[in-house]
Amino acid sequence: MVNQEDPRVLRTRQLIRTAFRALLRRKGFDAITIKDIAQEATINRATFYAHFEDKYALLDEVTEQAFHEMIPERVADAQEFTDEICDQLILMTHQYIVDFYRICRMDSNSMAKLVDEKIKKMLQQTIESIFLKGGTHLGPDRHRIKIMAAMTGSAIYGAAHYWLNVEEKDRTDGLVDIVRPYVLNGLGLGV
Amino acid sequence: MVNQEDPRVLRTRQLIRTAFRALLRRKGFDAITIKDIAQEATINRATFYAHFEDKYALLDEVTEQAFHEMIPERVADAQEFTDEICDQLILMTHQYIVDFYRICRMDSNSMAKLVDEKIKKMLQQTIESIFLKGGTHLGPDRHRIKIMAAMTGSAIYGAAHYWLNVEEKDRTDGLVDIVRPYVLNGLGLGV
DNA sequence: AGGGAAAGGTTGCATAGGCAACACATTGTA
DNA sequence: TACAATGTGTTGCCTATGCAACCTTTCCCT
Incomplete structure (x- = not known):
């Protein structure tokens, strides 16, 4: 395998990612071939x-990269799962999904499933890391923390995804108003 | 020497050019080291x-590249040295000089001289190629055509450069109104 | 069904690029 | 002046990439 720190490797991988994202804007995932990607990336x-x-x-990697690009710094650095952080996570997840469905042709079920799973996983990891950073009220049980993070991530993701089909889908405050109390109460952080 | 058509070579050269242009926006030419360029280009x-x-x-290469990026298609494809083509050459040359002095820190005499010479040369080549494409009124004498192109290019360049120090330097129509008749009359194309 | 085109993968060899080390030149400074 | 620091330019060795050839798999057309 190649050395992941070699500048040539970094550049090549970036070329491939960029080419792939460009292709996703004009072709369906299933229709994109490795040859297409190589040509677009000039590799x-x-x-x-x-x-x-x-x-x-x-x-998978592109989805993860896009997630990192979208996550606000305050969320990435958050020491505690506050109301504000919760709101930002909800909004960001919603935005991510909206962008993905708008920019890419989600004509492929396999792709939609992969992306959905990936975002959910990233979301859960992000939440878990916040739980772990702040001496959390959830106690020291690592297993319990993981489950709480999984549920919270899934709930946020599920709601944000559902919101795509809601009439007032532009009114993201409606989404936030529903999800935040649910999540915070579930975590025993209710106001 | 390397194979100029190898995709790796094309990419590397482009990286170097782009890095250099970026550096020129924040450092003087004399202050830029090869190490700076390599770092910026990640090579x-x-x-x-x-x-x-x-x-x-x-x-030299970057100057030439910038010239090609600025030259209007109609001028590059021109079959004849018309009024319109003449005007466009004047305006483009002026714009090139303005951009160069605005974007780059022209704190280096060696650089200014090199760039000046290069632009003049590109201009002369462009004009000569137009003369040669249209069965010109200048006759078949290749030597004569070259001199006429050299004079025309120098005249346009000199005027455009001088215009930097003119009070109404934003009024490029003033520049065109002076240069066009001069050049066309000189070429025996006067109206 | 069958057969050809296109895509997916793999391999060996040639070349471009990364890296570290070196000698030399230039510059700045005590 | 001297000497340390920085830049220039080169070299040898190793790795990543390009390329062409090859086989396999998938798809699609009749």
Whole structure:
């Protein structure tokens, strides 16, 4: 395997990611071939396989990168799961989903499922890391913390996703007003 | 020497050019080192020398690239040296000079001289190529055509450069109104 | 069903680029 | 002046990428 810190490797991987994101804006995921990606990235097809097993692995990484680009600094650095952090997580998740469905042609079920799973996972990890940073009220039980993070992430994601089909979907304050109390009460942080 | 059509070479050279242009916006030419360029381009310093002899060669290429980016298509494709083409050459040259002096810190005499010479040369080549494409009224004498192109290019460049110090320098129509008749009359194309 | 085109992967070899070390030149400074 | 620091330019060795060739798998057309 290649050395992930070699500048050539960093550049090549970035080229591939950028090319893939550009392609997603004009083609469906299923219709994109490795050849397409290699051409768009101006790299050799064989080189692609030195970095990614297949386009699914690439999608995974791109999804993760996009998540990191969208997460507000205050959330990433948060020491505690406050109202404000909760709101930002809800809004960001909603925005992420909206962007993804608007920019990419979600004509592929396999892609939609992969992206959904990935975002949920990233969300859960983010929440868990916040729980762990602040000496949390949830107690020291690592298992319990993980489950609470999983539930919270899933709840936020599920609501944000559902909101796509709501009539007032532009009114994100409506979404926040419903989700925040639910999550905070569930965590025993209710006001 | 490296193969100029290898995709790696094309990418590397582009990285170097882009890095150099970025550096020129925040440092004087004399203050820019090869190390700076290599760092900005995320390439190795030794790699720089595989592509350019020194930063002067790079400046030459970047100047030429910028010229090609600015030249209007109608001028590049022109079959004849018409009034309109003449006007566009004047305006473009003026714009090029203005941009260069605005964007780059022209604190280096060596740089200013190199850039000036290069633009003049590009201008003369462009004009000569137009003369050669249209069965010109200048006759078949290649030598004569070259001199006419050199004079025309120098005249346009000189005027555009002088215009930097004119009070109404924003009024480029004033520049055009002076240069166009001069050049066209000189070429025996007067109206 | 069958057969050809296109995509997915893999491999060996040639070349470009990364890295570290070196000698030399230039500059700044005590 | 001297000497330390920084920049220039080069070299040898190693790794990543390009390229062409190859086989396999998938798809699609009749």
